[in-house]
Amino acid sequence: MKLLQAIKVGTKTLQNSMAMAPMTRSRANDDGVVGNSTEIYYTQRASAGLIITEGINISKQALGSPLTPGIYTQAQIDAWRKITNAVHEKAGVIYAQLWHTGRVGHSLVKNGELPVAPSAIAIQGQQHFTMEGMKDYETPRALSTVEVINIVQDYKQAALNAMEAGFDGVELHSAFGYLPNQFLADSANQRTDQYGGNIENRNRFVLEVMKEMVNAIGSDKVAIRISPTSLYNSIAHQNPVEQFTELISELNKLPLAYIHIMNVPFPADKFPHYPANSVETFGKLTHHTIIANFAYTKEKGEAELEKGIAKLISYGALFLANPDLPKRFELNADLNQPDRATMYGGQDKGYIDYPFLN
Numbered sequence: 001m002k003l004l005q006a007i008k009v010g011t012k013t014l015q016n017s018m019a020m021a022p023m024t025r026s027r028a029n030d031d032g033v034v035g036n037s038t039e040i041y042y043t044q045r046a047s048a049g050l051i052i053t054e055g056i057n058i059s060k061q062a063l064g065s066p067l068t069p070g071i072y073t074q075a076q077i078d079a080w081r082k083i084t085n086a087v088h089e090k091a092g093v094i095y096a097q098l099w100h101t102g103r104v105g106h107s108l109v110k111n112g113e114l115p116v117a118p119s120a121i122a123i124q125g126q127q128h129f130t131m132e133g134m135k136d137y138e139t140p141r142a143l144s145t146v147e148v149i150n151i152v153q154d155y156k157q158a159a160l161n162a163m164e165a166g167f168d169g170v171e172l173h174s175a176f177g178y179l180p181n182q183f184l185a186d187s188a189n190q191r192t193d194q195y196g197g198n199i200e201n202r203n204r205f206v207l208e209v210m211k212e213m214v215n216a217i218g219s220d221k222v223a224i225r226i227s228p229t230s231l232y233n234s235i236a237h238q239n240p241v242e243q244f245t246e247l248i249s250e251l252n253k254l255p256l257a258y259i260h261i262m263n264v265p266f267p268a269d270k271f272p273h274y275p276a277n278s279v280e281t282f283g284k285l286t287h288h289t290i291i292a293n294f295a296y297t298k299e300k301g302e303a304e305l306e307k308g309i310a311k312l313i314s315y316g317a318l319f320l321a322n323p324d325l326p327k328r329f330e331l332n333a334d335l336n337q338p339d340r341a342t343m344y345g346g347q348d349k350g351y352i353d354y355p356f357l358n
């Protein structure tokens with residue numbers, strides 16, 4: 001089975017071609033510091049070829065949701081160090097997903113500060129989780145050009161902090177409507193400076209972040225996650241094929257570890273200009289290793305690898321509920337079902353108590 005074959009990614013040889021997709025679990029403390037349960041959670045899943053952590057806030061400003069972890073204070077870095085050590089002891093490989101939520105937040109979870117974004121355009125038709133319940137999105141504050149340049153530096157520092165914390169690499173969360181994705185999308189970015197306007201300008205933020213991180217931590221340790229067809233968080237592209245083709249062609253010039261593509265379904269009748277299959281359309285354009293994601297089963301994952309474009313499959317909910325997922329695939333064993341009620345926040349129930357096979 002291709003899913004169970006070892007593969008070289010970045011500077012590491014992975015024990016199989018299955019990645020654990022990044023999943024926010026909202027179990028850090030109020031200071032964004034992860035604890036013992038998080039160490040157990042990731043260590044239990046160390047048989048994944050690659051663990052990609054939950055989104056980790058790169059700065060105080062980056063935070064959008066309660067109890068999500070950070071990597072910008074010494075206490076946060078030290079806590080992650082324990083986790084990377086424990087995962088490495090189990091022969092696992094672990095990348096940190098670096099996160100800035102941009103407008104996907106609320107002043108109620110940001111000490112009264114408005115969320116920031118490329119432009120002052122609010123997310124419509126969705127609400128945001130706060131400790132005071134679900135709230136409509138506020139209109140974010142548009143970032144000044146200098147602030148954007150400073151956020152690029154925050155990513156660079158976060159990548160350096162991730163190295164200090166012992167991670168094997170970092171993945172830029174440029175998918176699902178968070179800050180980098182907001183810069184890419186014309187629906188969220190109507191800037192008139194060098195970070196908005198045409199495709200080259202809308203790609204600039206992501207490319208600057210990627211270049212800074214590569215320069216800071218070196219070749220084959222920096223990766224990116226994209227979701228060209230996702231509509232979540234009010235993201236829409238007038239011309240996603242041209243936009244992401246250009247982005248990939250620029251990313252091809254950098255020594256990256258991988259490109260992680262979320263192949264998100266969308267209503268084709270409403271978005272006829274969207275590519276039917278992002279893995280095929282964009283994966284073919286790059287020499288970088290492709291990780292494919294979204295609703296894969298064992299069979300669908302294996303079939304995707306057989307096509308030869310994606311070299312790994314990442315599994316989210318299945319890894320959440322099955323700490324020993326590779327073993328279960330190998331033995332064709334039954335799978336635990338994920339419990340939606342305990343996905344975000346709470347204690348150890350639904351976090352570290354999913355059973356292993358006997």
Ligand SMILES: Cc1cc2nc3c(=O)[nH]c(=O)nc-3n(C[C@H](O)[C@H](O)[C@H](O)COP(=O)(O)O)c2cc1C
Nearest residue numbers: 021022023024054055293294295296315316317343
């Ligand atoms: C509880 C939960 C939290 C998630 N948090 C993140 C996240 O922090 N960063 C991210 O890029 N994707 C996040 N996702 C999306 C997953 O990485 C993945 O793309 C999605 O679950 C689809 O893959 P799957 O069908 O294998 O679960 C999350 C998904 C779940 C279920």
